[in-house]
Amino acid sequence: xxxxxxxxxxxxxxxxAQIGRxxxxxxxxxxxxxxDLEGRAWFQREVEEAGLLFRKDGAGNLxxxxxxxxxxxxxxxxxxxxxxxxxxxxxxxxxxxxxxxxALQTIREKGIPMPYHLEAISFxxxxxxxxxxxxxxxxxxxxxxxDLARARLDAAELSAALQRLGLSRESLFDARRDPxxxxxxxxxxxxxxxxxEEEQVDIGVVTAIVxxxxxxVRFFGEAAHAGTKPMHKRRDALWGVVxxxxxxxxxxxxxxxxxVMNCGWVELAPGSFxxxxxxxTLALEFRHSSQSLLNEMQQALLDLCAQAAEDNGLQWExxxxxxxxxxxxxxxxxxxxxxxxxRLGLSHMRLPSLAGHDARSLSQITPTAMFFVPxxxxxxxxxxxxxxxxxxxxxxxxxLHTLLEVAQVPRVWWE
Amino acid sequence: xxxxxxxxxxxxxxxxAQIGRxxxxxxxxxxxxxxDLEGRAWFQREVEEAGLLFRKDGAGNLxxxxxxxxxxxxxxxxxxxxxxxxxxxxxxxxxxxxxxxxALQTIREKGIPMPYHLEAISFxxxxxxxxxxxxxxxxxxxxxxxDLARARLDAAELSAALQRLGLSRESLFDARRDPxxxxxxxxxxxxxxxxxEEEQVDIGVVTAIVxxxxxxVRFFGEAAHAGTKPMHKRRDALWGVVxxxxxxxxxxxxxxxxxVMNCGWVELAPGSFxxxxxxxTLALEFRHSSQSLLNEMQQALLDLCAQAAEDNGLQWExxxxxxxxxxxxxxxxxxxxxxxxxRLGLSHMRLPSLAGHDARSLSQITPTAMFFVPxxxxxxxxxxxxxxxxxxxxxxxxxLHTLLEVAQVPRVWWE
Numbered sequence: 148x149x150x151x152x153x154x155x156x157x158x159x160x161x162x163x164a165q166i167g168r169x170x171x172x173x174x175x176x177x178x179x180x181x182x183d184l185e186g187r188a189w190f191q192r193e194v195e196e197a198g199l200l201f202r203k204d205g206a207g208n209l210x211x212x213x214x215x216x217x218x219x220x221x222x223x224x225x226x227x228x229x230x231x232x233x234x235x236x237x238x239x240x241x242x243x244x245x246x247x248x249x250a251l252q253t254i255r256e257k258g259i260p261m262p263y264h265l266e267a268i269s270f271x272x273x274x275x276x277x278x279x280x281x282x283x284x285x286x287x288x289x290x291x292x293x294d295l296a297r298a299r300l301d302a303a304e305l306s307a308a309l310q311r312l313g314l315s316r317e318s319l320f321d322a323r324r325d326p327x328x329x330x331x332x333x334x335x336x337x338x339x340x341x342x343x344e345e346e347q348v349d350i351g352v353v354t355a356i357v358x359x360x361x362x363x364v365r366f367f368g369e370a371a372h373a374g375t376k377p378m379h380k381r382r383d384a385l386w387g388v389v390x391x392x393x394x395x396x397x398x399x400x401x402x403x404x405x406x407v408m409n410c411g412w413v414e415l416a417p418g419s420f421x422x423x424x425x426x427x428t429l430a431l432e433f434r435h436s437s438q439s440l441l442n443e444m445q446q447a448l449l450d451l452c453a454q455a456a457e458d459n460g461l462q463w464e465x466x467x468x469x470x471x472x473x474x475x476x477x478x479x480x481x482x483x484x485x486x487x488x489x490r491l492g493l494s495h496m497r498l499p500s501l502a503g504h505d506a507r508s509l510s511q512i513t514p515t516a517m518f519f520v521p522x523x524x525x526x527x528x529x530x531x532x533x534x535x536x537x538x539x540x541x542x543x544x545x546x547l548h549t550l551l552e553v554a555q556v557p558r559v560w561w562e
Numbered sequence: 563x564x565x566x567x568x569x570x571x572x573x574x575x576x577x578x579a580q581i582g583r584x585x586x587x588x589x590x591x592x593x594x595x596x597x598d599l600e601g602r603a604w605f606q607r608e609v610e611e612a613g614l615l616f617r618k619d620g621a622g623n624l625x626x627x628x629x630x631x632x633x634x635x636x637x638x639x640x641x642x643x644x645x646x647x648x649x650x651x652x653x654x655x656x657x658x659x660x661x662x663x664x665a666l667q668t669i670r671e672k673g674i675p676m677p678y679h680l681e682a683i684s685f686x687x688x689x690x691x692x693x694x695x696x697x698x699x700x701x702x703x704x705x706x707x708x709d710l711a712r713a714r715l716d717a718a719e720l721s722a723a724l725q726r727l728g729l730s731r732e733s734l735f736d737a738r739r740d741p742x743x744x745x746x747x748x749x750x751x752x753x754x755x756x757x758x759e760e761e762q763v764d765i766g767v768v769t770a771i772v773x774x775x776x777x778x779v780r781f782f783g784e785a786a787h788a789g790t791k792p793m794h795k796r797r798d799a800l801w802g803v804v805x806x807x808x809x810x811x812x813x814x815x816x817x818x819x820x821x822v823m824n825c826g827w828v829e830l831a832p833g834s835f836x837x838x839x840x841x842x843t844l845a846l847e848f849r850h851s852s853q854s855l856l857n858e859m860q861q862a863l864l865d866l867c868a869q870a871a872e873d874n875g876l877q878w879e880x881x882x883x884x885x886x887x888x889x890x891x892x893x894x895x896x897x898x899x900x901x902x903x904x905r906l907g908l909s910h911m912r913l914p915s916l917a918g919h920d921a922r923s924l925s926q927i928t929p930t931a932m933f934f935v936p937x938x939x940x941x942x943x944x945x946x947x948x949x950x951x952x953x954x955x956x957x958x959x960x961x962l963h964t965l966l967e968v969a970q971v972p973r974v975w976w977e
Contacts, residue, residue, distance in 0.1 A: 340790035357789060361835050372942055373824035374772060374849050374916035375755035378815050380940075385825055389807045392800060400793050409788035410800055411834050418827045420776050420845045420883075430835045434789050468835075501789035525795075527787055 148491070149257065149551075149561040151543040156249045157536055159193065163229070163245065164237040173530025174237055178230040178272035178281070179308035186229045187312075190244070190269060197252040199267075205321030206285035207271040207312040213251045215264045221330040223261075223553060224513070225250065225546060226268035228505060230276070236532020238337045238522070242542055244269045246335050250547040259560045263330045265550065270505045271312070277305060283508035285322040295319075297469065324512070331480055332509035333549050334517045335542045337534050339502055341525030349493040349541055351519035352484050355436035356500045356507045357406075358473035360445060362431045364391070364452055367462040370417055370425030382460040384427035385415055391429070391455035395448055399433070403444050406435035407501060431465075436473050436499030474507040480516030480553065487548030490561075493541055518545060563906070564672065564966075564976040566958040571664045572951055574608065578644070578660065579652040588945025589652055593645040593687035593696070594723035601644045602727075605659070605684060612667040614682075620736030621700035622686040622727040628666045630679045636745040638676075638968060639928070640665065640961060641683035643920060645691070651947020653752045653937070657957055659684045661750050665962040674975045678745045680965065685920045686727070692720060698923035700737040710734075712884065739927070746895055747924035748964050749932045750957045752949050754917055756940030764908040764956055766934035767899050770851035771915045771922045772821075773888035775860060777846045779806070779867055782877040785832055785840030797875040799842035800830055806844070806870040810863055814848070818859050821850035822916060846880075851888050851914030889922040895931030895968065902963030903933075905976075908956055933960060 166189060167174045167182030176182040187209060194201045194211040202210040209229075227243020247267030254265065271282030277300045284290040295316070300308055309315055338344075343351050366387035392410055399408045412430035433448060435441040449465055456463035481497070488495040498519070500506075506517040520538040524531075534542075551561050581604060582589045582597030591597040602624060609616045609626040617625040624644075642658020662682030669680065686697030692715045699705040710731070715723055724730055753759075758766050781802035807825055814823045827845035848863060850856040864880055871878035896912070903910040913934070915921075921932040935953040939946075949957075966976050 338790070339787055340792065341795070342792075359789070359836075372754060372917060373826060373847055374774070374822060374918075375753070375940065375942065376822075377755065377757075377820065378811070378822050379819075380756070383824075385807060385828070386811065389804045389811075392804045393808060396793070396801065396804075404794075405792065407789060407791075407793050409798075409836065409838055411788060411832075411837050411839055412830055413800070413828050415825075415827055420826050420847045421774075421824065422826050423824055424826055432788055432835045502787060503789075525791065527790065 149253070149547070151249045151253045151547050153540040153543070156245060156543050157539060159245045160237065160241060160539065163189065163241050167231065169234050169530060171234065171530035173234050173532065174231050175233050175235065176229065176231040177233055178274065178276040179311055183230055184311065190229060193248065197248065198255055199251055204286070205314060205318035206282045207314050208282040208286055208322060209269045211248050211251055211267040213255050213261070213265040215261050220263050221328055222266050223263040223330040223550060224266050224268055224332040224509070225334065225550060226270065227334050227336060228273035229269045230272055230274050232274045232528045234530060235528050236530060238532055238534045239339065239527055240273055242337055242534065242539065243335045246543040246546045249543050250550055253547055254550070257560070259556060261556070262554055273505055275299065277308060279503060280505050280508050283505035285319050286324055287508040287512045288323040289508060289511060290319060326512040329513040331514040331553055332506065333480065333484070333546060334504060334506045335546045336504060336517065336519055337522045337527065337532070338519035339522055339525065339527035341522065342498055343519060343521040344523065344525065346496060348496045349520070350488045350495040350545055351498045352481050352495055353476050353500045353517040353519065354481070354497050355476060356474045356504055356517070357434040357436045358438060358441045358471060359432065359434045359503060360441065360470035361468045363466040363468060364429040364431050365464050366427045366456055368425050368460065371423040373421045373423050376423055381423050384424045384461060386459040387455045387461045387463065388413060388427045388429055390458060391451055394451050398447060398451065399444065402447070403435060403440060405499060405501065406433065406440060406444055408433040408448065434501055438473050441473060471503060471507065474510040476510060476516055477514035480514045483552040484516050484518045484545065484549050486552045487545045490548050491544050493545065516549065564668070564962070566664045566668045566962050568955040568958070571660060571958050572954060574660045575652065575656060575954065578604065578656050582646065584649050584945060586649065586945035588649050588947065589646050590648050590650070591644065591646040592648055593689065593691040594726055598645055599726065605644060608663065612663065613670055614666055619701070620729060620733035621697045622729050623697045623701055623737060624684045626663050626666055626682040628670050628680040630676050635678050636743055637681050638678035638745040638965060639681050639683055639747040639924070640749065640965060641685065642749050642751060643688035644684045645687055645689050647689045647943045649945060650943050651945060653947055653949045654754065654942055655688055657752055657949065657954065658750045661958040661961045664958050665965055668962055669965070672975070674971060676969050676971070678969055688920055690714065692723060694918060695920050695923050698920035700734050701739055702923040702927045703738040704923060704926060705734060741927040744928040746929040746968055747921065748895065748899070748961060749919060749921045750961045751919060751932065751934055752937045752942065752947070753934035754937055754940065754942035756937065757913055758934060758936040759938065759940065761911060763911045764935070765903045765910040765960055766913045767896050767910055768891050768915045768932040768934065769896070769912050770891060771889040771919055771925070771932070772849040772851045773853060773856045773886060774847065774849045774918065775856065775885040776883045778881040778883060779844040779846050780879050781842045781871055783840050783875065786838040788836045788838050791838055796838050799839045799876060801874040802870045802876045802878065803828060803842045803844050805873060806866055809866050813862060813866065814859065817862070818850060818855060820914060820916065821848065821855060821859055823848040823863065849916055853888050856888060886918060886922065889925040891925060891931050892929035895929045898967040899931050899933045899960065899964050901967045902960045905963050906959050908960065931964065
């Protein structure tokens with residue numbers, strides 16, 4: 148059975164983890180940072196030393212290319228991202244890029260004839276230093292001027308950031324790839340959860356990437372003296388928050404699991420020990436991989452807001468913020484991942500991804516699959532993020548065989 | 563029946579309301595501000611025109627004095643404060659000072675012989691631009707260097723503020739009055755609540771001024787990815803807050819009314835839409851006029867913190883902040899207020915004060931009474947604060963007759 152070079156993959160993961168390494172043993176490779184630039188330069192050297200073509204597009208997405216004999220062939224893509232959150236982990240994103248590089252290198256070394264160009268890609272700024280999944284949005288043609296206007300970097304900061312990568316605001320739109328030239332996309336990633344670990348399953352085949360919606364919910368009551376205003380006469384905005392969060396939590400767990408909700412930020416005004424809060428603002432985010440359940444969830448949550456306001460004598464409003472719809476993965480591509488896992492004797496299960504990924508962008512333009520390997524204790528975006536070596540190796544091998552399966556490479560080449 | 567000059571009292575309230583008047587019809591006479599200085603100068607003129615002696619002590623407390631024939635007599639005090647919160651109301655504090663001035667002026671005009679020196683006093687900075695009840699703390703000898711160190715103004719700002727009033731840090735401690743020279747203190751104030759209005763009672767005789775305790779309560783959970791961390795595995799610090807606030811609210815209303823609690827400020831960390839909050843900090847304040855019930859309340863609230871932490875897999879801590887104990891009013895002085903109300907045919911009831919007042923400081927050194935007149939809709943610290951003219955006049959008359967009652971002035975002088 149054809150397998151990747153496991154030592155080489157582990158060594159590259161190790162080497163990459165030194166770039167932007169933090170005191171706590173994690174990595175900080177925020178997009179456009181010095182560490183990001185260093186990581187990019189390192190990747191280019193690795194690609195070239197592996198005998199693959201290196202390419203950078205207008206959005207700074209970096210690729211290793213193994214061309215097919217036929218110049219007119221379509222491209223089968225695989226990859227992830229090299230950037231990290233601040234003080235994040237060593238595996239998030241890095242695993243997918245290095246497995247992709249390793250798979251291409253293995254195929255090249257074996258001289259397996261491929262009907263597609265193979266491209267191992269690292270997308271720019273998946274973690275959103277400027278815009279979440281920035282590079283893959285540009286690649287899939289989904290990046291618009293409106294996105295740039297709402298970015299976390301202002302116009303001047305964005306120009307400076309792009310300039311560091313040798314890019315410009317105009318070049319971003321050149322990154323768009325014609326879907327007709329693409330044969331599909333596969334991404335491997337750590338799970339960042341613990342379902343695989345709990346079920347003791349090797350490979351998680353993603354059915355869909357969650358849709359995410361968020362609202363800024365405001366409750367309006369009446370600021371009052373915290374001594375002289377009797378409690379039964381108060382219109383305390385915090386009480387709206389408390390009732391809403393308590394009921395929403397129960398409801399989501401009972402009716403919408405594995406969908407989730409979170410309230411990660413609250414602000415009370417005037418905001419003093421001795422003043423009953425007259426206004427409360429709450430950050431509400433909720434996720435589901437099913438579009439219809441996401442809609443149901445939204446309605447049920449907004450109903451609970453209304454109820455919490457009414458029961459506490461408050462006014463309320465919910466300001467919708469930018470969201471992303473659920474993205475279903477492609478059935479044939481999912482089957483290819485499952486076929487690859489079975490070839491390798493690995494157990495697998497289907498599950499939704501509760502986190503967003505570059506695969507969401509790609510799923511809009513080409514048949515896309517994504518699969519997970521276990522994260523110890525589900526820890527992620529954290530220096531303690533860890534995936535065992537055997538799972539890293541499984542990730543590389545399943546990715547390799549998924550590419551071979553999609554390309555329908557005859558058994559003789561890989562058995 | 564002897565009564566005050568109602569027109570003069572209403573005219574003075576009207577005149578004082580022009581000093582620091584705000585667009586919304588309230589007043590901003592923050593202590594040490596230009597408006598405060600203007601109010602002080604106006605008060606001095608009114609005192610002198612009324613034929614009373616004017617005095618300023620080392621803490622800037624301003625007094626009108628009507629001396630007794632016997633220079634060795636003790637002093638019967640009455641007063642409140644002329645400063646206001648920013649954009650506050652026209653009655654809070656001002657009513658008590660102007661009723662005191664009016665009562666002394668009436669007694670002087672009638673030539674009633676008094677066994678005590680009478681002193682109508684306006685205490686500096688009751689509202690706490692620097693320190694809440696600053697002037698009355700200094701007067702009662704309760705102001706220490708530790709209070710100055712914890713003040714809202716730093717050392718340089720405090721020096722500058724004191725200098726504006728012709729005072730110094732050293733002079734503050736000269737304001738301390740020997741309790742042996744005092745016969746008692748009476749303060750009239752607007753209720754800042756709506757119990758009198760609801761019960762349709764003219765005069766509220768304060769039994770005690772609430773004790774106030776506050777804590778900074780912290781719940782510690784685990785920050786986590788708001789998508790991939792299943793809800794049943796989260797240790798969400800907000801859930802501790804939600805359970806605590808919901809249960810504490812019910813408990814306080816059921817077991818501790820008229821005691822109250824408030825959570826006026828909350829902060830979640832890291833504080834992002836897509837991160838489960840790992841830490842929550844909550845401002846908790848609670849009040850009761852009974853020391854034993856305040857202790858019970860504290861224990862019950864801290865028990866609920868512990869329960870909320872345990873039920874949600876959190877750690878917790880409660881950092882106690884500076885508080886004030888309940889202050890009981892003096893039985894004889896309360897009886898004097900009730901006797902005065904009855905002379906005037908006014909209805910009265912006993913109630914605790916849920917707000918702090920200068921009377922708290924005075925109660926530590928001399929027999930003290932406090933009484934309330936109704937506030938329309940209980941609104942206070944607000945430009946819409948309003949007390950009807952008839953209640954203002956009742957305030958003045960009850961104060962006048964309380965002084966006469968305490969001094970045991972024979973019926974012939976006032977009937």
